Amino acid sequence: xxxxxxxxxxxxxxxxxxxxxxxxxxxxxxxxxxxxxxxxxxxxxxxxxxxxxxxxxxxxxxxxxxxxxxxxxxxxxxxxxxxxxxxxxxxxxxxxxxxxxxxxxxxxxxxxxxxxxxxxxxxxxxxxxxxxxxxxxxxxxxxxxxxxxxxxxxxxxxxxxxxxxxxxxxxxxxxxxxxxxxxxxxxxxxxxxxxxxxxxxxxxxxxxxxxxxxxxxxxxxxxxxxxxxxxxxxxxxxxxxxxxxxxxxxxxxxxxxxxxxxxxxxxxxxxxxxxxxxxxxxxxxxxxxxxxxxxxxxxxxxxxxxxxxxxxxxxxxxx
Ligand SMILES: Nc1nc2c(ncn2[C@@H]2O[C@H](COP(=O)(O)OP(=O)(O)OP(=O)(O)O)[C@@H](O)[C@H]2O)c(=O)[nH]1
Numbered sequence: 269x270x271x272x273x274x275x276x277x278x279x280x281x282x283x284x285x286x287x288x289x290x291x292x293x294x295x296x297x298x299x300x301x302x303x304x305x306x307x308x309x310x311x312x313x314x315x316x317x318x319x320x321x322x323x324x325x326x327x328x329x330x331x332x333x334x335x336x337x338x339x340x341x342x343x344x345x346x347x348x349x350x351x352x353x354x355x356x357x358x359x360x361x362x363x364x365x366x367x368x369x370x371x372x373x374x375x376x377x378x379x380x381x382x383x384x385x386x387x388x389x390x391x392x393x394x395x396x397x398x399x400x401x402x403x404x405x406x407x408x409x410x411x412x413x414x415x416x417x418x419x420x421x422x423x424x425x426x427x428x429x430x431x432x433x434x435x436x437x438x439x440x441x442x443x444x445x446x447x448x449x450x451x452x453x454x455x456x457x458x459x460x461x462x463x464x465x466x467x468x469x470x471x472x473x474x475x476x477x478x479x480x481x482x483x484x485x486x487x488x489x490x491x492x493x494x495x496x497x498x499x500x501x502x503x504x505x506x507x508x509x510x511x512x513x514x515x516x517x518x519x520x521x522x523x524x525x526x527x528x529x530x531x532x533x534x535x536x537x538x539x540x541x542x543x544x545x546x547x548x549x550x551x552x553x554x555x556x557x558x559x560x561x562x563x564x565x566x567x568x569x570x571x572x573x574x575x576x577x578x579x580x581x582x583x584x585x586x587x
Contacts, residue, residue: 280329281454284357285399286384287366288376292401292437296366297321297332299437300447328451329459333355333360341514350446357387362430362453363396364446369407369434373417378424385425392517395430396454398422401405475555479523479567482551483536490535496526518562521555526572536569544569 285293301321323330357363365384367377387394398418403411410431415432422429435442476497483495500522508518527533537544544567552565 276496277456278327278329278458279451279454280331280457280460281361282331282333282359283362283364283450283454284333284360285364285366285369286357286380287399287401288380291366293366295437296364296399296401296435296443296446299435299440299443299535300330300332323447323451324459325448327449328454330447330451330454331460357384357394360394361455361465362450363394364399364450365396365429366399366401367414367418367421368402369400369411369414370402370407373414373421377421381421381427382424387429388427396427396548397449397453398429398432400432400434402436402438403434404439471559472502475499475502475521478554478558478560479525479547479551479565482547482554483525485547485550487535491527491532494528494532495536498524498526500524502559504561505564516561518564519559520564520566522566523568525567525569527569528570528571528573533569533571 285297287293288564298321300323321332323332362383365380367373384396388396398421400411400414400418406414412433415434418432419429430453433442433446433449435446437443475500479499480495480497483497484491501520502522503520505518509515525536527536535543536547538546548565548567552563553568555565556563
């Protein structure tokens with residue numbers, strides 16, 4: 269019998285991707301992890317939850333935390349998200365600050381750089397790698413200019429980036445280089461997630477993301493940030509599985525969709541319930557793939573007035 273000898277120095281730890289909305293954090297997480305874990309969208313701030321993916325390789329395990337956009341708080345929800353973001357940031361081993369190459373360094377980036385600055389010094393300083401995303405969208409000249417501007421951004425705050433790495437999640441340019449750079453900032457340590465499961469996101473949160481994505485499809489303009497999704501229960505129907513016949517179990521999945529106004533409820537439900545049925549069908553297919561089971565999906569649309577500003581509602585909705 270041969271035993272597998274662990275590599276001399278195995279590294280492990282947590283990395284957090286920050287950056288303004290639309291900076292390409294979710295897409296980059298997916299490119300690094302190699303599987304769709306965060307839900308992508310052309311619209312800002314669909315990533316309400318902290319979603320982790322794991323880069324699992326023989327010499328390292330890098331646990332990625334994809335945060336909601338670190339943005340200037342406008343509502344209580346924004347404030348909560350920022351608290352969550354800062355809490356997460358204090359605990360990670362390396363931060364990847366994403367700055368899209370096709371957009372000038374602006375006030376949003378400066379705001380984040382200033383938030384990061386205090387974390388970058390002292391005994392427990394966290395290294396921050398500046399990641400210039402979407403490099404495929406600009407030519408070499410503009411990329412070089414952008415890299416200089418990104419470098420200057422750190423010096424404005426009297427700090428230095430641990431590294432600066434241009435990447436394109438779209439065509440894979442430098443993604444493995446970035447992976448190596450992030451790993452190089454991790455401490456020596458054993459696998460944090462034995463076997464390296466791709467995600468430790470609770471099933472319920474992923475189910476909620478799939479329903480939210482389906483419910484927003486085509487109506488994002490009418491329901492910008494006014495939709496929260498809560499999975500009430502996932503229950504296996506007794507006696508539904510038949511392993512002998514290769515029949516997977518049937519799961520009853522009950523989900524509440526919260527909107528702020530009656531008019532929004534009407535949009536989600538559609539004429540005679542037609543749109544909600546379509547949302548259910550689309551979400552169910554994704555959930556069945558995710559859970560490897562047959563799914564009976566029960567959707568309820570409820571009005572929670574001004575839920576973004578009400579602390580009690582926020583807690584109920586899991587924020
Ligand atoms: N051309 C190109 N487009 C990209 C790249 N990475 C992301 N995008 C696009 O940029 C948009 C935003 O990407 P996301 O990954 O959703 O950005 P995000 O930072 O997670 O956004 P929030 O969830 O709003 O914080 C999407 O339309 C992506 O398709 C890239 O490397 N190249």
